[in-house]
Amino acid sequence: MEFRFQRRIRLAPGVRFHTTRLRPGLSLGPPGISLLIAGGEADEPLPVDLEITASGEVRYRQADGTRMTAAGAREVRRRAEAELREALGAHCEDLNAQLERLGRLHEQTPAPDATGYRPRSYPESPPVPVAETRPAWWQGLWAPARRRHDRENARRQAEHAQAYRAWEWRKAEFDAREFQRQRREDEASWDDPDAMQQTLVERLEELDWPRETLIDFALVDDYRTIALDIDLPGPEEMPDRRWSMPAKRIKLSPQRLTVTRQRQLYRDYLHGVAFRVLGAAFARLPRIELALVSGYRRLDDPAADGGGRRYLFSVKVSREQWQGLAFDELASLDPGEVLADFSLRREMTRGGELCDITPFEPDWRWR
Incomplete structure (x- = not known):
C-alpha cells in the first residue's frame, strides 16, 4: 500500500543545513558562498564563489566556477579577511543554534486552549513620501530649466503614487488572506x-x-x-x-x-x-x-x-x-x-x- x-x-x-543566508549578497555554507569583494578606489568589486568542504576548508573559485590560483585565493583573503571571519563566525552560531533547536521542538507547542487565529499586521512599510526639491536660483531665471525641474518633481511624485498604489494592493490582498484564515480557523475548522x-x-x-x-x-x-x-x-x-x-x-x-x-x-x-x-x-x-x-x-x-x-x-x-x-x-x-x-x-x-x-x-x- x-x-x-x-x-x-x-x-x-x-531548516537547511547546507545553505544559510547571512545578508544581501552573501550566502554561506555548502554548496557554496557568493561574495563581492570590494576593490580599490578605481577597481570594480570582485565576485568570488567559495566552496566549503566537509572538513571545513574553504576553496576559492571564480564566478564562472573556475578554481582560483593560490595567489588569487591569497588576494581574496587579504581584501576580505575581516568580512569572511565575521560571516563564518555568524554562520557557525546559526548552524549550532539550528542543531540545538532540533532537540527542543516541543518547547514551542501551543497550549490546547490557544484556539482561534489572530490576524497578522502587514509587515511591509508603505513607500516613503517623496519631498519636492526646490529649484536653484538660476532655474527660476531660466524658464526651460524651471520646466525641466518641475517635470522631474512630477515624475518622482508619479512614481511614488504608483508604488503606493501597488503597496496598497499587496496590503489589501494580505489582509484578505488573513481574514479568510481567521474565519477558517474560527468557524470552518x-x-x-x-x-x-x-x-x-x-x-x-x-x-x-x-x-x-x-x-x-x-x-x-x-x-x-x-x-x-x-x-x-x-x-x-x-x-x-x-x-x-x-x-x-x-x-x-x-x-x-x-x-x-x-x-x-x-x-x-x-x-x-x-x-x-x-x-x-x-x-x-x-x-x-x-x-x-x-x-x-x-x-x-x-x-x-x-x-x-x-x-x-x-x-x-x-x-x-x-x-x-x-x-x-x-x-x-x-x-x-x-x-x-x-x-x-x-x-x-x-x-x-x-x-x-x-x-x-x-x-x-x-x-
Whole structure:
C-alpha cells in the first residue's frame, strides 16, 4: 500500500543545513558562498564563489566556477579577511543554534486552549513620501530649466503614487488572506475537512523540517478523531557535528557529535515532532477529541512489509489527557517521557535505537 490514509500534506524544509543566508549578497555554507569583494578606489568589486568542504576548508573559485590560483585565493583573503571571519563566525552560531533547536521542538507547542487565529499586521512599510526639491536660483531665471525641474518633481511624485498604489494592493490582498484564515480557523475548522486540512498545513509549516516531509491523515468519528502518519528522516539525515571558527584561520572547524549525542538528538527530534503535531491538532482543530500520531521511515523497497514504511512510534492521546500537561513549563519537560505516559507503542534497544513497531489503527472502539 502507498499510504494508510486518504489525505496528504506535503511540507517543505524549514531548516537547511547546507545553505544559510547571512545578508544581501552573501550566502554561506555548502554548496557554496557568493561574495563581492570590494576593490580599490578605481577597481570594480570582485565576485568570488567559495566552496566549503566537509572538513571545513574553504576553496576559492571564480564566478564562472573556475578554481582560483593560490595567489588569487591569497588576494581574496587579504581584501576580505575581516568580512569572511565575521560571516563564518555568524554562520557557525546559526548552524549550532539550528542543531540545538532540533532537540527542543516541543518547547514551542501551543497550549490546547490557544484556539482561534489572530490576524497578522502587514509587515511591509508603505513607500516613503517623496519631498519636492526646490529649484536653484538660476532655474527660476531660466524658464526651460524651471520646466525641466518641475517635470522631474512630477515624475518622482508619479512614481511614488504608483508604488503606493501597488503597496496598497499587496496590503489589501494580505489582509484578505488573513481574514479568510481567521474565519477558517474560527468557524470552518470545526466541521469542514478541507478547512481542517488547510489549518493543519499552515500550523505544521511552523515546524523545523530538515527535508521535504509527507504527512498522511484521516478524520473519522464525525471529525472528532484524527490519525496522522509522519514521514521522518533517518539518523543519517540529521546533523552530526558542531562548528566553530578557529582564531587564526579562515575556515570552519567541525567537531563530530558522539554516537550517544546523535542518538539522543534523533530521539528528541522524533518525539518533539510528535509532540508539536499533537499540539497543533488539539489547539487548532477544536472538534478533535482524540489524536493518533505515528512516525515512520521510508524503506528503499516499497514492496516490503508495511508498504515501504518502517514505523518507529505510535501514540494516541485524548484531549482531556493533553489538557493535563503543564504548558507553562515545556522547557523542563522531556517529550519522550511525556509521550510514554499516554498509550504509546515504542521499542528501544539499550543503546537507544528505535525498533520497528506496529502502529495504532483508527478504531471506533476508542470511545
